[in-house]
Structures are given as C-alpha cells and as structure tokens.
Amino acid sequence: MAENKDCESAKTCSRESCEGCPSKANGQAPSFAAELNKHSRVKKVIGIISGKGGVGKSFVCGSLAAALKRKGKEVGIMDADITGPSIPRMYGLNETAVGNEDGEIYPVIAKDGTKVISINVLMDDPTEPVIWRGPVIAGAVKQFWTDVVWGELDFLLCDMPPGTGDVALTIFQSLPLDGVILVTSPQDLVSLIVTKAYRMAEMMKIPVLGIVENYSWFQCPDCGKRYPLFGESRVEEIAGELNIPVLAKLPLEPSFAAGVDSGSFYEKENPYLSDAVELLLRNC
DSSP states (O other): OOSOTTSTTTTTOOHHHHTTOHHHHHSSOOOOOOOOOTTOEEEEEEEEEOSSSSSOHHHHHHHHHHHHHHTTOOEEEEEOOTTSOOHHHHTTOOSOOEEOTTSOEEOEEOTTSOEEEEGGGSOSOTTSOOOOOHHHHHHHHHHHHHTBOOOEEEEEEEEOOSSSSHHHHHHHHHSOOOEEEEEEOSOTTHHHHHHHHHHHHHHTTOOEEEEEEOSOOEEOTTTOOEEOTTOOOOHHHHHHHHTOOEEEEOOOOHHHHHHHHHTOGGGSOOGGGHHHHHHHHHHO
8 A cells, every 4th residue: 555645546555565655745636647749739639548459549530630620720740559559551651751960850741731659660670569668658649739849739649558557547647638528439348448548548647538339230232221330339338337428429431441551541531529529618
C-alpha cells in the first residue's frame, strides 16, 4: 500500500515505489507534463482510445480528422501506436519526415492538409518491426509532443495504442488531453474491456467525451436488410452504465475499407460520425 494515501497514484503504487517520490514529501502528486514544442500552438488535444486492438480505432481517428478538416479546422494526428502504426498507410503517405538543425521534426502533410507524425514516417523502411521496450516507446511518444513542429493547430488527435499500458499512461500524464473518445465493437467481452479503459481515463482525471461503436452492422446491398455480424449491440447499455453518450454506431462499409487500402479514405465523407464531430466543435 502506498504511504501517501492522498497521492493520485496511491491506488497503483507500492510502499517501495513511494521511496524518492516527490509527493511523499509534499503531499502532492508529481507533475509529468511535457512541454509543447516552442514553435507549436495546439488549441485542443483529443485522445482516441480503445481497451483492445482490432476495433477500428485508427479509422475513427482518421475519419474524425478528415471531418474536422472539411469544417475548415487545422488538424494534426499523432500516431502514438508505435508498434502498430496505420495512419500513414490510411493517408497514402510514403515520404519520410524531415528535421532541422535544432533536432526538431516536421510532420508530413497529407493531401487534405492534415499534419501527421508517426514512427512509420521516421523510418527508412516502414516494414521493419519496432522492437522496443515500453519506456523507450513512451519516450518516443513524448518526443512527438516536445520535438515536432506542429505549427498552429485547432485539434491534435492522438491515435493511442490499445489497452492501459505504459504508453497510454505516458500520454495521459504528459499531454494536456482535453478529452478522450472510446472506440469499441459489439462483442460481449468488450463490455469489460471498455470499462477498464474508461476507468483508466477516470483515474487520470481525463474527461471521456463519449463512445463510438465500430462494426455495428452490415447492410445487404441487395435487400437493404441490416445484419449484426458481430452480435447484437450492447453499446447503449454500456454507455448508460458509464454515464457517457453514444456518439456513433459505424457499419461495416466496403467502400470505407477500400479507401483505407488505397490511402484515400479521407475523400469519402463518413456521415455516421457527424454527432461526434459536432461535439468536438461545440465543446472543444
């Protein structure tokens, strides 16, 4: 049990880990906030999170970014999923990011004007696996905030790695998140997983803006009937228990998948996310 029960980390640290912690002496939790690059001005930072992989988190992140661009906003995407980056492929980005003599990095600009930073645009060969331990990955993500010249942004969307591990914790502690959006899918197990992700944000005092369910249904192109291929949705029930709104239920849409594969998904408007976009514009 932690010695300082008033510390925000008291639920997760032990007596041994309290030794040397600044909060032990002054009763306050230490600050892990990272300083934004001096050439950047970011108005709002939104995390896109999920309790598990494979639920389409990156697709939701990119779709929100594309929609905000259509609204005339300056948008950037921080692809913090270091070991499984997919944002550059979705945007058809093949170039490598460049830096300056001060060690700063410039994000790659997509065709629609979205600024993107990802480990894949920093590697000579993007097919090479990133075999790093957690602290190294977490450090790289912090550099995406401190060393990248984002310029003037209305929104920076952070495509976070799935789960509640080291990197997610680093982002929650280091970046000034204005809120997070949870992405899930209809499987029964996800109820537990979504709750874990929600509880982590709650413990870190980050507002959960709402939940997006992906793979909700497939509409037959012949008869128009909708089929819940991954089981009946329980997202309203889960959202009700957590007291957060359901922002969208996304179908399995072949044209969206084709756009992702071709690197041009942002050219097709995603009407199912309109409520989520309006929420970001209204409250953020």
